[in-house]
Amino acid sequence: MSPPARYLEDFVPGMVFEFGDRLVTAEEIVTFAREYDPQPFHLDDDAGKQTHFGGLVASGWQTAGFMMRMLVDHMLSPETSLGSPGLDQLRWLKPVRPGDRLRARVSIREVKRSRSRPDMGTIHQTTEVLNQKDEVVMSTISIGMVRARASAENSPG
Template identity: 75%
Template sequence: MTRQLRYFEDLAPGLVLEFGDRLITAEEIVAFARDYDPQPFHLDEAAGRQTHFGGLVASGWQTCGIMMRLMVDNYLCPETSLGSPGLDELRWLRPVRPGDRLRVRLEVLETRVSRSRPEMGTVRQRTEVLNQKDEVVMTTISVGMIRRRESAL
């Protein structure tokens, strides 16, 4: 899927989009962990084998970053995306391992025109990150602020 220009009016409840294909390598897991989450099971395969993970696994925060990159590359538009007030929920359900291929499935749950800022609306969405086995490894519920088409006229 290539990113297309999406305004608030294009994002109706029930809309489901799937995108992305990102191969995760051991090298990038370790590099991220060194900088941001230096726990042994993110830094070293042997140390990871000594834990309930049974090997090297990516930081959940790295999975969040990968999800965000896939969203920016495939879903969010610089012309219409106005940021986010945050996440309502974040769950890490399965470990992400070297060799996993990740993709995103996003479902629009609710939309609402802003009363105080009529040029935009908010979109509440459930985002799932899936691996190559179609296992959900992470979920979020979040709110995005999206420019309304009428404001562009």
């Protein structure tokens, strides 16, 4: 099931969305690490115990992937989402471990209609990934491009 279609006009600075419930398993941590980030603390619990992590931890890039999946499943409408020109900030704040349950919290910071393309605009947002203890494990400041419902000439204000 796709998220509801949210157009540029539906976003207001200060809005907060919370969603997701993603259980992280040791198997998927190791599988991802083998392919994309084969550092010892992502591949083996014993190797992770020899580091400041104290055990097996997910790659930060995998955590970013978990975040993206939650955004697609719960917030980014296929009708209105137009991609992103990038992130302004990405921080990995706490390790993600097997058994963690992750969710996302998105706070809308700014909404701007494009001057050159009034049929779309950008949303500046902070996205936090939280674990089951309500600890922020990752945060981003990013920009999303979103289709507008009305052109600038036809929209109020």
